Amino acid sequence: MRIMEAENIIEMLHITKEFPGIIANDDITLQLRRGEIHALLGENGAGKSTLMSVLFGLYQPEAGEIRKNGEVVRIKNPNDATALGIGMVHQHFKLVDVFTVLENIILGAETTKLGFLQKKEARKKVEALSEKYGLKVDLDAKVEDITVGMQQRVEILKMLYRDNEILIFDEPTAVLTPQEIDELMATMKEFAKEGKSILFISHKLNEIMAVADRVTVLRKGKYIGTVDTKDTDKQSLSNMMVGRPVQLQVEKEPAKPGEAVLEVEHLCVPSKSHKRDAVHDVSFTARAGEILCIAGIDGNGQSELVYGLTGLEKCSEGKVTLCGHDISHASIHHRGGDMSHIPEDRHKHGLVLDFTLEQNMVLQRFREPRFQNMGFIKQGEVRKYAETLIEQYDVRSGQGPVTIARSMSGGNQQKAIIAREIDREKPLIVAVQPTRGLDVGAIEYIHKQLVAERDKGKAVLLVSLELDEVMSLSDRILVMYEGEIVGELDPKTTTVQELGLYMAGAKRMGKDGEGA
């Protein structure tokens, strides 16, 4: 164990931050010790990102003060934060897509000589850092061409390049694959060992238990308490943050599969980036009353398979039948008649961020007679409907139905999408990473909802990268590897290890074995 100095490097004392209609931080105190990993835990919308944005100078608090090494400091903008050695990796990254990795890292902290960029020196420094911490990046690639995992390493290098000693990670693991998560955890521990201090936001209790020294819990903008991870466990942490006992395990009856809802035959979807098909010759059937899960490591064609099924991308070959109709070439609107879709990317597809919450709630349904009359939107009906969904799914925001979606917390944006899609009551629900970024309470609720939909006789096609979710929620598992389905497993009889072997491509069933 490292030596625990009782000295606080950062103290945020009695911080209060209000937004229209909501107090996002209400008298919150957070003390970060030198060299510790301090986790911040709380439900969606509890105010974690807001608190960190205050520390990073993005928001000015209405009350409270920040101290560094015991001295009061004023952080008016991110430049002040950088000057104080504070760096932040945001929940949604802030990189310039068309710049190279190197340019992004040095942006804003360029070394110049007579007004000319000293790229060579910068490159040397970045290379040394990336070597030292094993943060592999391609310095000359454009950010738009690299994976999210690498983008995150770029964000981390950005902090290191600025010699930051206080590092803030806002939900860094939500977008990473399990392998990448392990690497990140190791890097964080390395940083702490060197005396850097880390603030770490995550909804995944496993991760917090694995790396954090202490945890501060927030609930609805209020400070609940700070505990040592060695004195607590997952269950009590989740009770502390939600304020009631949370069920971490999914409870469900065995499935009673009915007739086929979705039949996919020899489907091929071309790839955007290379010649090979992203989805190649995939066939399966999803039945009413079952949760069929597509498992696999990110980037093995799951996204493209969903695009092909939902119509976001054209299929090059094969046939898709939904509720007895051939929809292989149908429009998205037409397919939407029998299918709801919780998309992978909530900002790109799921929401119109500049619309209000209520406008987003009727994104597909605004044409229904219930919400319009002769082309005029029934404003009152839309409002009422949005209010019921908000109430039912506990979507938290500052101003309810009229909140601009962009200002909502990440998890609540996700809840809004799920509410909208489940409530459309379609025979097939395609759910891609539905619980990404949700707190344990919300995950429990969403899982219950999906099981309830299944029991109502809907077919649920779940795409998930998380093994826990796959194992606990699904009734049947298909594993995708390099665009093909390489195995069909029964979660009751298989093990996580076996699933892992299929996902890694080390094991596969014969073609005939499928769908049997």
Added chain:
Amino acid sequence: MKQGRSNLLEKDSTKSVLASLISILIGMVVGGVIIVIVGLGNPNLGIKGALDGIRLVFFGLFSTGRVDNALTFGFNSTNMGDMLFRATPLILTGLSVAVAFKTGLFNIGAPGQYLMGTAATLMLALGIPSEVVPTPVIWVIAFLGGMLAGALWGCIPGLVKAFLNINEVLACIMTNWIAANLVTWMFEGSNFRNLVENTKSGYIYKTTYNGVQTAKLGLDKIFPGSQVNAGIIVAIVMAVLVYILMNKTTLGYQLKACGANRHAARYAGIADKRNIVLSMAIAGSLSGAAASLYYLSGNTEFFWSTYQSLPAIGFNGIPVALLAASNPIAVVFTGCFMSMLDIVGMQLTNLTAYNEYITDVIIAVIVYLSAFSLVIKMLLNGRKKHKIQAVPEAKAAAAAPPPDNGGTAEGKGGDGV
């Protein structure tokens, strides 16, 4: 109490209005400074001339002339009426640009759509024999024809954007010049050219030649001595209709969804391509209507040899929309404001030794600042939040070119009043 007031200050619309007012004020102050500098440097003007100039810049609308070498002010019905008359087409091109902004598009093609609208309107108004068809019917046909021509011309950049993914700004600029040449060519051989009054080469007949003219509806009684007609009422009605379309209908909802996030719209089964074309068509029809109302007034003539220049009214729709933060109702007011500056320019020329170009300078400053008004709004927001910004508008504003005074000054034609 306090809560209520701070909420009002918090509101986005309040900030927009504030930002626009600030840019207008700065523009007029800068204009005043220029007037003083020019005045002091010119022996004909001197300090008194400069003071007169400044008074006119701010209150030119209410100027009633000169008595005993001193400016007099009061209600001036001619100025008022002319302001409304000149505001009519500006409101409509402003609406045209605003609709496009709201749907994430930058309609810099308004001049071209305006020209096509002009051509269609004039050909119909002059070409349909008034012995056979009653003139009010011709008026309606010519008006609708102008809108349709503008709509079709607006479709082109829309189609190019939707299906070939080529930026609408490029396509708009090209269609503008195609329109300028096409219109010249169409009129060159036509018998709509005014050959009767041979002092006027290059002009098309006024529509009154065929007895077609916008009704006055008594407005000439309220504002005697001015050119005002019912066109302004049509423009205001159209602004209200656009407001309703954008805010109350499913069509407006779809158009805005496509503009704000094309991917999400597509995900939701909204036909994104169709909507892009549609919003350009609506924008085009509004620019076409601007031309129709302007030339159907009966006291305006069209200079047809326009292949070297584009009508300024089209470009001026951009600042009108920007100052109004793309709100259709606000466009009515900013349109009137821009036309008021025109009147101020005329007052300056008539009553002082300044020429009207000084108002062009003021307009230019305001136009630059109207793009800046988004920055001002950001600053107003700055204390609170950083992220929530109307990104497409800001982008468009940054891309907005100056109001192309090249199109207005020399080589102009369009506006032979």
